[in-house]
Amino acid sequence: MRRFLIVSGLILAILLIIQLFRPERNLGEIDTADDFIQVSQVPDTLASVFLNSCYDCHSNYTNYPWYGNLAPFSWILKRHIDKGKAQLNLSSWAVLDKAQKISRLDQICDECTNGSMPLQSYLLIHRSAVLGADNIEAICDWAEQESMEIMSSGE
Amino acid sequence: MKTRFWSILPGIVVILSVAMLSMKDIQKGENIPEDVKEILSNSCYACHSTGAKAEKAVKALDFRKWNDLKATKKVGLLNSISEVVEEDAMPPEKFLKKYPEKALSGEDKEKILEWTKKETAKLME
Numbered sequence: 657m658r659r660f661l662i663v664s665g666l667i668l669a670i671l672l673i674i675q676l677f678r679p680e681r682n683l684g685e686i687d688t689a690d691d692f693i694q695v696s697q698v699p700d701t702l703a704s705v706f707l708n709s710c711y712d713c714h715s716n717y718t719n720y721p722w723y724g725n726l727a728p729f730s731w732i733l734k735r736h737i738d739k740g741k742a743q744l745n746l747s748s749w750a751v752l753d754k755a756q757k758i759s760r761l762d763q764i765c766d767e768c769t770n771g772s773m774p775l776q777s778y779l780l781i782h783r784s785a786v787l788g789a790d791n792i793e794a795i796c797d798w799a800e801q802e803s804m805e806i807m808s809s810g811e
Numbered sequence: 812m813k814t815r816f817w818s819i820l821p822g823i824v825v826i827l828s829v830a831m832l833s834m835k836d837i838q839k840g841e842n843i844p845e846d847v848k849e850i851l852s853n854s855c856y857a858c859h860s861t862g863a864k865a866e867k868a869v870k871a872l873d874f875r876k877w878n879d880l881k882a883t884k885k886v887g888l889l890n891s892i893s894e895v896v897e898e899d900a901m902p903p904e905k906f907l908k909k910y911p912e913k914a915l916s917g918e919d920k921e922k923i924l925e926w927t928k929k930e931t932a933k934l935m936e
Binding site: 754755756758759760761762763766770800803804807 | 870871881882883884886887888889890891894931934935
């Protein structure tokens with residue numbers, strides 16, 4: 657019994673101490689002129705899919721879950737968000753050049769199609785972010801069309 | 812004798828047209844310059860070509876099917892190629908540990924980057 661108390665007390669103490677290490681949160685401007693949905697004029701139905709399934713990790717603003725402030729979850733979230741934004745930050749879509757945009761659009765379609773995005777661990781908690789076959793088809797069709805437009809747009 | 816010639820003529824026509832078509836294919840394949848192709852086949856084809864064991868790598872980029880790709884796909888892949896080459900993300904470290912001779916030299920990288928840039932500009936015209 658005494659041992660049990662000591663161990664659980666220790667665990668509690670560790671859990672409390674790690675709360676002191678708070679990573680910076682991803683709560684930047686939501687609506688910027690460089691945003692993907694604005695710049696590419698993504699149709700409304702698709703825009704809501706992107707906002708719901710991608711923007712938490714691929715933009716400057718995350719809709720945090722209730723445990724988002726709780727270590728060690730806060731650290732895991734921070735890592736996913738950092739990695740996601742390094743690959744593709746939809747909040748700064750406008751800074752990409754034409755070839756980069758086309759490349760990202762192609763990757764968006766590919767990764768949704770082969771199921772590597774959204775992340776399985778994300779989908780486990782965000783059930784509504786699961787992309788249906790119809791969603792994926794719509795994303796790919798639109799992405800291809802947008803790429804063609806970018807290709808033919810002289811600058 | 813004469814009738815025999817006429818009976819095999821369709822066959823000859825078919826064979827000739829197939830030969831011409833495949834010649835055209837080969838010519839189409841020439842749009843990756845020889846020196847770049849050599850670098851790619853040394854450092855990339857082991858995983859990024861039809862028949863390679865690395866399924867994911869083949870799916871992401873198969874150089875043998877390069878000519879069948881849509882222009883948008885090509886531009887996308889050229890951009891990815893230039894990115895991974897610049898960042899030394901490809902060939903993967905693990906692969907290079909096993910096959911150090913497949914590493915890209917500074918000159919190789921320059922040649923690849925020059926090609927991706929030129930080819931992208933051409934496709935976007």
